[in-house]
Amino acid sequence: MEIDVQTAISWLNKANEKMQAEKDYLTKLDQETGDGDHGINMARGFSEVENKIANGNYETCADVFKDTAMTLMSKIGGASGPLYGTAFLRLSTALKGQDPVDEKAFAQGVQAALEGIQQRGKASVGEKTMVDVWQPIAAYLQETSAIEAAQLEKIAKEAMEATKDLIATKGRAAYFKERSKGAIDPGAASSFYLFSALAEVLKEAK
Amino acid sequence: MEIDVQTAISWLNKANEKMQAEKDYLTKLDQETGDGDHGINMARGFSEVENKIANGNYETCADVFKDTAMTLMSKIGGASGPLYGTAFLRLSTALKGQDPVDEKAFAQGVQAALEGIQQRGKASVGEKTMVDVWQPIAAYLQETSAIEAAQLEKIAKEAMEATKDLIATKGRAAYFKERSKGAIDPGAASSFYLFSALAEVLKEAK
Amino acid sequence: MAAVGLVLISHSQKIVSGLHDLIRQVITDVPIELAGGTEDGAIGTSVDKIMKAIQKADAGAGVLVFYDLGSAKMNAEMVAEMLETDQIIISEAPLVEGAYVAAVESNMGKSLEEVNEAVKKEF
Amino acid sequence: MAAVGLVLISHSQKIVSGLHDLIRQVITDVPIELAGGTEDGAIGTSVDKIMKAIQKADAGAGVLVFYDLGSAKMNAEMVAEMLETDQIIISEAPLVEGAYVAAVESNMGKSLEEVNEAVKKEF
Numbered sequence: 206m207e208i209d210v211q212t213a214i215s216w217l218n219k220a221n222e223k224m225q226a227e228k229d230y231l232t233k234l235d236q237e238t239g240d241g242d243h244g245i246n247m248a249r250g251f252s253e254v255e256n257k258i259a260n261g262n263y264e265t266c267a268d269v270f271k272d273t274a275m276t277l278m279s280k281i282g283g284a285s286g287p288l289y290g291t292a293f294l295r296l297s298t299a300l301k302g303q304d305p306v307d308e309k310a311f312a313q314g315v316q317a318a319l320e321g322i323q324q325r326g327k328a329s330v331g332e333k334t335m336v337d338v339w340q341p342i343a344a345y346l347q348e349t350s351a352i353e354a355a356q357l358e359k360i361a362k363e364a365m366e367a368t369k370d371l372i373a374t375k376g377r378a379a380y381f382k383e384r385s386k387g388a389i390d391p392g393a394a395s396s397f398y399l400f401s402a403l404a405e406v407l408k409e410a411k
Numbered sequence: 412m413e414i415d416v417q418t419a420i421s422w423l424n425k426a427n428e429k430m431q432a433e434k435d436y437l438t439k440l441d442q443e444t445g446d447g448d449h450g451i452n453m454a455r456g457f458s459e460v461e462n463k464i465a466n467g468n469y470e471t472c473a474d475v476f477k478d479t480a481m482t483l484m485s486k487i488g489g490a491s492g493p494l495y496g497t498a499f500l501r502l503s504t505a506l507k508g509q510d511p512v513d514e515k516a517f518a519q520g521v522q523a524a525l526e527g528i529q530q531r532g533k534a535s536v537g538e539k540t541m542v543d544v545w546q547p548i549a550a551y552l553q554e555t556s557a558i559e560a561a562q563l564e565k566i567a568k569e570a571m572e573a574t575k576d577l578i579a580t581k582g583r584a585a586y587f588k589e590r591s592k593g594a595i596d597p598g599a600a601s602s603f604y605l606f607s608a609l610a611e612v613l614k615e616a617k
Numbered sequence: 618m619a620a621v622g623l624v625l626i627s628h629s630q631k632i633v634s635g636l637h638d639l640i641r642q643v644i645t646d647v648p649i650e651l652a653g654g655t656e657d658g659a660i661g662t663s664v665d666k667i668m669k670a671i672q673k674a675d676a677g678a679g680v681l682v683f684y685d686l687g688s689a690k691m692n693a694e695m696v697a698e699m700l701e702t703d704q705i706i707i708s709e710a711p712l713v714e715g716a717y718v719a720a721v722e723s724n725m726g727k728s729l730e731e732v733n734e735a736v737k738k739e740f
Numbered sequence: 741m742a743a744v745g746l747v748l749i750s751h752s753q754k755i756v757s758g759l760h761d762l763i764r765q766v767i768t769d770v771p772i773e774l775a776g777g778t779e780d781g782a783i784g785t786s787v788d789k790i791m792k793a794i795q796k797a798d799a800g801a802g803v804l805v806f807y808d809l810g811s812a813k814m815n816a817e818m819v820a821e822m823l824e825t826d827q828i829i830i831s832e833a834p835l836v837e838g839a840y841v842a843a844v845e846s847n848m849g850k851s852l853e854e855v856n857e858a859v860k861k862e863f
């Protein structure tokens with residue numbers, strides 16, 4: 206399977222659809238141990254992304270992801286802005302000069318994105334952040350010989366759910382220490398929606 | 412010499428006169444290594460004191476000084492508010508039950524005021540604060556067998572001028588470290604005006 | 618059980634008002650009272666504002682006080698002495714960062730001493 | 741010689757505006773730029789505001805950046821990387837207290853490194 210400009214755009218539009226649909230849920234999660242704006246942040250950010258790329262004339266996925274990065278960075282006022290922004294920027298950089306993008310290159314791009322998130326936020330696996338979803342997804346993409354949409358979604362979902370039992374040691378939730386246990390991390394949830402959107406788009410593209 | 416209610420009121424009115432006259436100068440001193448409001452603070456505080464005691468019907472010096480303390484505390488928005496406020500409150504407490512106040516009691520009252528300033532501001536002699544004027548004045552009043560107005564003023568003046576060469580280690584001026592050297596401390600200057608007002612009133616009362 | 622109250626003292630009314638906005642996004646159930654600026658809203662602090670804020674913030678579990686500059690601390694100490702209670706602690710932690718931590722800790726139902734210790738540990 | 745510039749980043753526009761008032765009473769000659777709140781003035785931070793503030797605050801002697809919460813720091817770091825200069829230091833000192841000290845130190849004509857070290861030493 207290959208990812209071309211149209212697939213990239215479909216992915217982001219589908220992601221936006223999910224962020225809008227799950228806006229209240231993401232906000233509710235963020236109210237538990239944060240400032241209750243993660244739904245607002247993601248809905249705003251991805252709706253701006255959809256607008257931005259609808260008006261672009263793209264020749265490469267790298268360009269689509271670069272505009273995505275810039276838009277998320279500048280339109281989101283919380284931690285998820287620089288984090289998702291850096292992720293898409295690294296993805297864009299990794300994919301430069303390759304179009305359409307094959308699975309191997311895409312896997313390397315997602316790995317670069319993960320490393321960007323970790324460089325930006327200094328979080329390792331197990332700190333109850335979006336890293337806990339990006340890491341197993343990056344690992345799966347690199348291991349598999351052919352991406353299976355259902356498997357991709359399953360891994361993201363399980364990784365997201367596993368954040369429930371973790372204690373946050375990064376981001377605002379870390380202020381709550383042991384009390385941060387018991388709820389899914391908002392950024393892990395939005396990352397799940399992002400990869401679940403990817404899974405759906407890849408399924409349709411087949 | 413004794414200090415009665417009328418002397419106390421004259422002292423505070425004279426002090427107000429001086430603070431008004433020296434308002435710009437005190438502010439200029441505070442601009443060197445502070446926020447430039449000491450003239451405003453002292454002019455405002457003592458003008459409110461004059462108003463307050465003009466409307467009172469006082470039987471004791473202690474009551475005059477108590478109202479002075481309360482007024483300075485609540486009308487001054489900077490460090491000099493709690494410091495002069497505490498000074499006059501301790502003076503008032505020390506003089507309770509004695510009227511007119513004899514020199515020995517007054518000396519003890521000023522000593523108590525000095526201790527109040529030091530308790531409030533944690534400054535010792537030599538830290539370039541008002542303490543550097545209050546301390547030698549309190550010492551003189553306790554040592555002398557009869558207060559001499561000229562001597563009182565001289566001691567206050569010299570003590571104030573000696574703050575010029577000190578490096579501030581308390582209050583806002585302390586942020587300036589070595590740069591705080593070279594100018595008279597604003598609070599030392601206003602304390603000089605306070606005691607110079609006292610000297611004038613004692614001279615007239617003779 | 619009542620939560621430990623917070624009093625935010627700053628020379629600037631805007632600083633404590635903005636800090637209040639910031640904390641209220643995260644913590645809604647902890648008493649927070651502001652004492653910013655002088656009586657007439659200029660840069661400075663006011664004993665009367667501090668006194669009222671401390672009295673209002675005490676819902677029975679005591680009050681942790683945060684301030685910006687040293688002269689604000691002197692005023693806070695004066696008020697604490699006047700009120701003659703040991704249910705007031707003046708925190709030496711930085712105003713914005715300290716108050717944010719304290720709000721979260723107070724919201725966990727901790728005691729005045731515990732909140733103060735938790736804040737201390739962070740700075 | 742130009743003075744080291746300061747950039748004050750907060751999730752709240754009011755906090756940095758009040759802090760600016762506070763510092764300006766004492767120090768008038770040091771460049772200070774604010775990046776408070778999101779693009780539309782809500783609670784949060786804005787990369788674009790931070791970028792503009794850093795560029796404007798740099799009068800040739802570099803910029804020391806202060807922030808309130810961790811996500812503001814991430815945004816500041818991103819801007820620092822984008823601008824590709826080593827004339828930006830992000831201070832870990834508390835926002836209000838740190839910026840006040842830095843303004844006084846910068847006003848003494850110290851270098852970016854020196855101001856940063858002086859601030860560090862205080863906290």
Ligand SMILES: Nc1ncnc2c1ncn2[C@@H]1O[C@H](COP(=O)(O)OP(=O)(O)O)[C@@H](O)[C@H]1O
Nearest residue numbers: 243246283284285326328334335376391392811
């Ligand atoms: N240092 C970090 N490293 C990785 N992820 C982080 C970090 N800080 C926060 N996050 C992620 O960001 C999410 C919160 O995003 P959001 O609510 O939009 O930002 P904010 O906390 O600034 O309001 C968290 O749930 C977490 O997944």
Ligand SMILES: Nc1ncnc2c1ncn2[C@@H]1O[C@H](COP(=O)(O)OP(=O)(O)O)[C@@H](O)[C@H]1O
Nearest residue numbers: 449452489490491532534540541582597598688
């Ligand atoms: N900790 C302290 N101990 C004693 N005196 C102090 C202290 N802090 C400040 N002062 C005195 O207060 C004076 C400044 O008063 P003022 O300008 O009215 O207050 P602020 O510094 O809050 O603006 C200083 O010149 C000094 O004499």
Ligand SMILES: [Mg+2]
Nearest residue numbers: 239240242243
């Ligand atoms: Mg949030």
Ligand SMILES: [Mg+2]
Nearest residue numbers: 240242282283
């Ligand atoms: Mg937020």
Ligand SMILES: [Mg+2]
Nearest residue numbers: 445446448449
């Ligand atoms: Mg002053």
Ligand SMILES: [Mg+2]
Nearest residue numbers: 446448488489
């Ligand atoms: Mg002042």
